[in-house]
Amino acid sequence: MSAERAIEDLFSVCNALYKFTRKPTVAARYKGNTLKRLLEQRWTGHLATVEVILESFQEILEVLDHVENTPSFPADTRMEAAGLRSAVSKPSFRFHALVVQKILAILEPPNRMLQSEEMDLQTAVQLVNSARECILALRTEEVFMELWKECCGTEANDTASHQSKRKCSVNRNLNDYILEQTSGARPQENQIKEQQRLFYSCIDAVAGEIGHRFGERNSKLIESMASLNPESTSFLDPERIKPLLALTGTTVNEAEFVVARQRILKHTETFSPPNEEKWTIKTVLHHFHSSLEAMPSVITAYKAALTLGASTALCENSFSTLKNVFSEHRRSMLHTREACLIQLAFEKDLTRKCKTEWKDRLLRRFHSSGKRRLQLY
Template structure:
């Protein structure tokens, strides 16, 4: 049974613990007395700074008491906000201890108010005495160390000035994702690092800071531990501001995992929600190191993160991941584990996760495509492995372009015929495979010349042999076929891939693009083989590649005749049915798997909200069907009221000129808030928000990993997990970082631990 504030006894010895890994749910905590004596005050301080565990968005379960169903009321958090906590842990043993909340907790909801008041008691009660001790612990001026070492007002003012300068320095470095430390931080060093260099610059232009008296005990607020504490303060304030924006509202979860430069698996967590102004926001809230990427480990990491910040899975209304098998599994994946707890957390595949890479990965299930891309990788290694070969490629390409311009084949003009390079496709670069194939077609004659040069002039026999085999492969019909097949498929998905990477992508436009792309793939499958074959023949004629007779029997392999095998089918049958149809069918099936039947209906119903053309697609019956997907958000009575609100809503917005030129449902939510129609039609606005939080098209999580690569580099690969998380959160959420004032940081910094200098 769920209840609040229960402690769990510890069976372990008094070992020192990591303060950042303390359990946040009261049901999982151990007694303070079970910790090491030297660490108890730090643990008390950490719990106090993070505040009570109050999951306001949780669906509090009911309990039959007498003849009535009772449950916890979240408004009690407002009345007893300083100390009241709620736990969803499982209780064992005696549950009747009203006077010992810290041991057994309480779930007698019919007598909760009386129990709370009795527990608080009078001024001298045990509760109020404990509360006073906690406040004294946080208040540095009440500590024994401070009273032994009294500091005058001049010293305190000097400490505050120094700390302000350090905070400004850290803010600049965090905002721009710059490193803090240097190779040699001594006073005479010319490589002090960004932090000390900027501090010297601040002192040069700040006369007041420069003329301060010498800090007592070298208390200058410049040490690496101080820098990390300030970074942590900024991170906590940024995340707190984001969670404050979400409040008790619904949101969606976006997760991706990738390894950093030191080969640690990192999981980025992004929350998508609609703020108080009706704006859709996707905010990065944390980077979590996971020892393994199994669905169970990822789910545990998410549960821990949610518990830490008081978030509830019950408020989740969407989830989007990168498509890896351990996260997409129908039964064992992370998606399924979350759906077990919340059936309204609909999974929508995050298409922006390198769509071109997904297309290539799916196609590589075909042996012919595998062979094509493996040879492409070898070709890249031969042509681009040395500066000399790259220069030869550029020179030959320049010579070819000049010749074709002179003969009138190419036109001249601004921006035309720029110098090209044969780029290597990368798993972390969007559209790179498509660009590589385009360059291969454009630079084909120059690439052949480089291979011929390597075959004749290279001193390495192995590389010479590779170049010889590669020339043979590039001169084959099979190469031309797979080159144009993959080029066409990647071209069809390129527009969708680019559109889904935009930050301002509208959900309805995304659905339309997906459906259009699926339709084009199906059309290509039914009528595209013959036009594709014509393009291949033109390419072969242009580059003197032998055109295959499609009526002859297919012969496998390109090696010696003894190893070839003749099949009882024509080349036409093999290339059309075994290659073309199979590869295209794989892509069509993959697109279908990304949008399940439930999600397709869900997204199609959302089109009824489209404000385009004076809400021409509005249909109240469709929106009522959409409402059925969210049983936790609309009870039977609210569904009746919603039907009436929809009739009034459509007449109201069609007559209001503010709604006449909207581009999408994201704009619709914003204008509803601006015109205060979200107050007049609260249920309509609630349904609209549920559609907006679904993460159909987003590249936010991918951009977070771009920040990780900037923060954690080869020269900075030993940065700790907590410091890395603080740096990345601040670097990504620059707007929230700017809104954090120095005073707020100073207050949190002072309360984190006992400080030598007082402010």
């Protein structure tokens, strides 16, 4: 959505409103909910910002009117209030806020579910793709008109708000004809078409970005994980699972996958998992763990699929291992070295075994992988 200048202007006004209501003289008069400071690095910050503004929209208008018409306030404060009042009172401002809220609110439930550290990558992708389908379902004229009428009120009020600034004279050349005026474009129609274009553009941009990042067709790794699900048509297909096992350096044993596929499918078609759940990668590994131990390549694939962190909490914990590294060093750290640090953080049972000379050799080998600003010695 950042490609649309109107959306950037929306959040610029939101930032200006936040700074304006933070002034002590204005805060004493403001009775609405506290406005949120925009956090540009996270989409949840954009959602929280527009939600508070929509909830306290009337209170914001009241405090802006009060400051603008009260001579006791400084001139620069009254001028700022007049400018914000003019920007906020436009129907397009509230419409843009409603569009952002409508789209980003769909991503909120998957975001909460992704907080769980037990979330695996395949389930996470399925949740995100489901949210993408819900966003695409908004791309209808009915949804657009519903949002637009919520901003402009009834058609009568909308027409009254767009009355011409001068009195139009009737064209006398059309007196002898049925038509009384030319059928040119109306300003109101042009505005609706522009807002409809922006509405569709925002939906296409968000859905396209999600599809580009999380589309199953664009990721061989996700296809490999999907092949570990008993409900998949390519269940335990060795060719599909090769990209996943390539990460662990494991050789694919096709005979093991054939036996495991027959064993698991025969059981899943007859029995259901405990607690009336569906068969997933986690339930399959938990239920067939003892029998899969005789098939090293198969059990390695299942463990690798569950090891890849997908939850936001797990990703934040991974980056928190670098909390002792200064920000300038973190920015200069390459992705390869950062991935090694994250792997060491997960494999704590192995790193605890590295003591005395082994620990020193490991650190020296890690440090010699390239030139780094951060010195380990």
